[in-house]
Amino acid sequence: MKIDVLSLFPDMFKGPMGESMIGKAIERGILNLKITNFRDYSKNKHHDVDMPPYGGGAGMLLQPQPLIDAYQAVQKQNQASGIPKGKVLLMDPAGKRFTQHEAEKLSHEKHLTFVCGHYEGYDERIKSIVTDEYSLGDFVVTGGELPAMIMIDAISRLIPGVLGDKQSAPTDSFSMGLLEFPEYTRPADFRGMKVPSILLSGDHQKIRLWREKQALKKTLLKRPDLLKKKHLSLKQKHMLSDIKIDLRDHQD
Template identity: 65%
Template structure:
């Protein structure tokens, strides 16, 4: 996968995205990352990329010209390498919320371009370049760089071969729609806190059943809203009823 990022602060990406899983993906050529400072494409002699909004109002808006020209340059480079244009993602608090499902959707693309804004907002014409407007949540950050880095991390770990164990990503919280079950490692008894017997029983069917029940329980306790979005199997609905009864009894 190739990822292009258009940003006024390209140096922000050099640390977080060159360590850990993303850094290894870059080293192995599983991911190509190009960060472009779109200020370099400003035709203003002072290198300005923002201006006052027509009609008045607070703050400054990013101008269309620098971003249009930077975008054209990155797309040309990708095209010459035989890489399709792909999807163009605008970091915007008004966009659709970024979720694991969105990350999985993006991970199937060959090429993604992230546009990171600053100042009060964008000249509306910039949106004509965009295929997806995405938000990290109902809050406002200084710029789009941090959300872009979070999204790139979430997407990269879903690429084939990036994680050491191909079963790791599908088992993550939210990948199944449920929160992940509790996990333990050695020792089996740490300061009197013991690993559940089922996990050291060697009975894989029982282990799978325990994990499913624990995922349902943890989701019910911490994120019950997620359960409303799922089509539970009859078995899961039965488990959930038992879990709810157990929780109700423990509160009495």
């Protein structure tokens, strides 16, 4: 996947995007990440990219010219290399909520462009190049760089070859519509806290059923809203009923 980022602060991406799985994926050529500073495309002598809003108001707005010109220049370079246009994603608190499902959809794209806003906001005409607007939640951060990095990480790890174990991503929380089951490693007994005996049994069928039940229990306790959206099998419905009875008996 080719990922372009339009940002006023390209150095913010050096550490997070150069480490761990993402950094290794870039080294191996699975990901091609390019950060473009759209200030370089400003046409005024001071290289300003922001101006006060028409009609008055607090703060400064990003002007459309530097950002759109930067986008068009990057697109021209990509076109010459045979890279498709792809989706253009604007980081915006008013955008649709970014979820695991959205990450899975975007992971199938060949090319993504992230537009990172800053200051008080942006001129509405910047949206002329945007295909999708995304928000991480009902809060506001200083710029779009951190949300873009989180989205890039969530999307990239779903691309085949990025993670060392191809089974890691499909079993993540939210990928199956449930939270991930609890996991344990050595030692089997750590200061009196013991690994559930079933995980040491070697019976893979029982382990699979235990994990499925634990995922349902964890989701019920922490994110019951997910169960309302999840299509449960008859077996899972019976499991959930047993879990509720166990929890009720434990409370009594």
